Amino acid sequence: MKALIIVDIQNDFLKGGSLAVPDGNAIIPVINKILPVFDILIYTKDWHPANHKSFASNHKEKNVYDVVDLKGISQVLWPDHCIQNTFGAEFHKDLIISGKNTYYIFKGTDPNVDSYSAFFDNKKIHDTGLNKLLKEKNIDEVYICGLSTDYCVKYTAIDAIELNYNTYIVADATKAVNINPDDYEKSLEELKNIGVKIIFSKNL
Ligand code: VGL
Numbered sequence: 001m002k003a004l005i006i007v008d009i010q011n012d013f014l015k016g017g018s019l020a021v022p023d024g025n026a027i028i029p030v031i032n033k034i035l036p037v038f039d040i041l042i043y044t045k046d047w048h049p050a051n052h053k054s055f056a057s058n059h060k061e062k063n064v065y066d067v068v069d070l071k072g073i074s075q076v077l078w079p080d081h082c083i084q085n086t087f088g089a090e091f092h093k094d095l096i097i098s099g100k101n102t103y104y105i106f107k108g109t110d111p112n113v114d115s116y117s118a119f120f121d122n123k124k125i126h127d128t129g130l131n132k133l134l135k136e137k138n139i140d141e142v143y144i145c146g147l148s149t150d151y152c153v154k155y156t157a158i159d160a161i162e163l164n165y166n167t168y169i170v171a172d173a174t175k176a177v178n179i180n181p182d183d184y185e186k187s188l189e190e191l192k193n194i195g196v197k198i199i200f201s202k203n204l
């Protein structure tokens, strides 16, 4: 059985948002087109409290994109984004949310630790329940798309491999933040090296 994990298609990561991924909107129609191929759909939301430690605004004398140490974990500081119950945290209006076999995963709710992966936070303390859900639904193939290739998509794929899922990235259904211009390519290369398969929507 196949699941599609649709990562963080939220207003703040799209055009006009506080952490807009370059050309992020281009993947929405691609995602909409592939939805019918899957047995179950998992929509994730980055879902931060306003005092989240991944926000530069919650650190003294730090700028956006500075890197700090958060209790032993290296943390990029982001603009405020995806604050719970705000417009920026809502799914983009063009994303199709189909009703059946659809589940939602919220991550990044603990103010003290970021959570790029849809499975666990960056310290692997909090489990979102996604693994249990996939097991209950007899999922053995996990396909991942959405935002962003270099953060939440990447770390979700790393955990999926560690949890022994047959793991795919839909390359034309994901875009990168690209703090460095080649982070998209680097991320896919890194994922390929650990056993993630890179595919294109036309081959689904
Ligand atoms: C993400 C940066 C901060 C993502 C989330 O969805 O990739 N990136 N929070």
Ligand code: ZN
Binding pocket: 046, 048, 054, 081, 082, 108
């Ligand atoms: Zn975030």
